[in-house]
Amino acid sequence: MKRSLIEISDLSQEDFFEILSIAKAISNGELPNIKKKLTIANLFYENSTRTRVSFELAAKRLGFLCTNIDIANSSKAKGEVFTDTISTLNAMAIDAFIIRHTSEILIKEAQQLLPECQFINAGNGMNAHPSQALLDCFTIMQHFNNPHEQTVVIIGDVRHSRVANSLLIALKKLGVKNILISAPDYFLPQNSMPGVTTEPSLMHALDGANVIYTLRVQKERIEDAANLPMEDYLDNYCLTTTKLAKAAKNKIIMHPGPINRGIEIMSDVADGTDSVILQQVQNGVYTRMAIMTWLLNQ
Ligand code: CP
Numbered sequence: 001m002k003r004s005l006i007e008i009s010d011l012s013q014e015d016f017f018e019i020l021s022i023a024k025a026i027s028n029g030e031l032p033n034i035k036k037k038l039t040i041a042n043l044f045y046e047n048s049t050r051t052r053v054s055f056e057l058a059a060k061r062l063g064f065l066c067t068n069i070d071i072a073n074s075s076k077a078k079g080e081v082f083t084d085t086i087s088t089l090n091a092m093a094i095d096a097f098i099i100r101h102t103s104e105i106l107i108k109e110a111q112q113l114l115p116e117c118q119f120i121n122a123g124n125g126m127n128a129h130p131s132q133a134l135l136d137c138f139t140i141m142q143h144f145n146n147p148h149e150q151t152v153v154i155i156g157d158v159r160h161s162r163v164a165n166s167l168l169i170a171l172k173k174l175g176v177k178n179i180l181i182s183a184p185d186y187f188l189p190q191n192s193m194p195g196v197t198t199e200p201s202l203m204h205a206l207d208g209a210n211v212i213y214t215l216r217v218q219k220e221r222i223e224d225a226a227n228l229p230m231e232d233y234l235d236n237y238c239l240t241t242t243k244l245a246k247a248a249k250n251k252i253i254m255h256p257g258p259i260n261r262g263i264e265i266m267s268d269v270a271d272g273t274d275s276v277i278l279q280q281v282q283n284g285v286y287t288r289m290a291i292m293t294w295l296l297n298q
Contacts, residue, residue: 003298004119005291006107007128008169015294016134016173022290023138027283032062032293038095039065040292043086044122045101050257050281051122051131055098058288067094082106083113090114096295098122118295126162126221132256133166135287137174139280140211143252148175150210151248155202156237156264157187160218163256167213168193180205184233187217202237207246213254214239214264230263239265241272252276 008016022032040059044052052068059066069089076085086097097114099107100122107121123129140147152171158164158181171179172195179196181188182205188198199205206212217233219225239253253265253275261267270277 001111001115002118003295004111005130005295006111006119006121006124008130008133008166008173011130011173013173016170018297019134019287019290019294020138020141022293023134023283023287024141026289026293027138027142027286032289034062034293034296036296037064038062038118038292038296039093040067040096040098041089041094042066042068042122043071043089043097043099043101044069045071045099046123048100048122050284051100051129054281054284055120055122055131055288057285058292061285062289062292064292083109086110086114090117096120096292099124101125120291120295123162126160126165128166129162129256130166130170131284131288131291132163133170134291135280135284136163136167136213136254136256137170138283138287139254139276140174140252142279142283143250143276144210148177150176151178151180151208152176152211152213153180153182153199153205153209154213154215155182155205155239156215157217158183158189158215159187160221161215164189164215168196180209182206182237184229184237186228202243203246206243209247210251211254212239212244212247212251215256216258216260216264234263238263239269241266241268244269244274254280257281 042052056066096118098120102125104125104127107119107124111119144150154164180199182199182202251274255277259270
């Protein structure tokens, strides 16, 4: 089977740091010397702004061909099943598929079906979002020479977050020792992770924190979303300048986007000088260029 990126846990330490190192070189203006040009298909069965566009731009900046499949107007509406769609595209000589889907298993089934193709997981249900975790680690490394010594706090809807799942594994690969999750019971992950501390009080969690990573409430994945105690959530977990008072001076504020202003983060925090949210977006292109370069380096 050819090299693919399905989950962060599939990457060796060497692969993980190789991708980050390629991303750094690209961010410094060094374009990789690509001998083979890939043909990429973007298949997004769920909405996306930054992931879809940055994969497209990344492919094009490497000189690859990239086609965006318009799922809403595709033959899916006429009853074509996913496996027939990718087999059809494969017959048009697609080298790599970038897939976002509500299903956690579909991308692995696609890999089994088309072992000659390469796959990048752009988000599979609540499971994983590996390119987001890589760009987040790259952003943390841009700000801290010693990321392993920083205190990272992940806030909010961790339970329904594929971003958090991948980020927690990536932070471990980065060697971060002090990782906290601050969330109400209903947003805590179902399974605890070794070496990750749960601190329900956001004020306590933020005390001395360097990397502050907040998450959107993922209502589309919550059955009873209308009955969430949002007033309580806003009071206790919406990121405000007051709550951030005891965080470290050299802190960075991160969010994978899209942000819901006034729910998980106030505008003055999202747009403030410590916010690196748009740097994450910029780094998304470098990191996705790096991932595609790494796909070829095997
Ligand atoms: N962070 C992220 O996955 O954003 P999009 O849904 O806009 O791709």
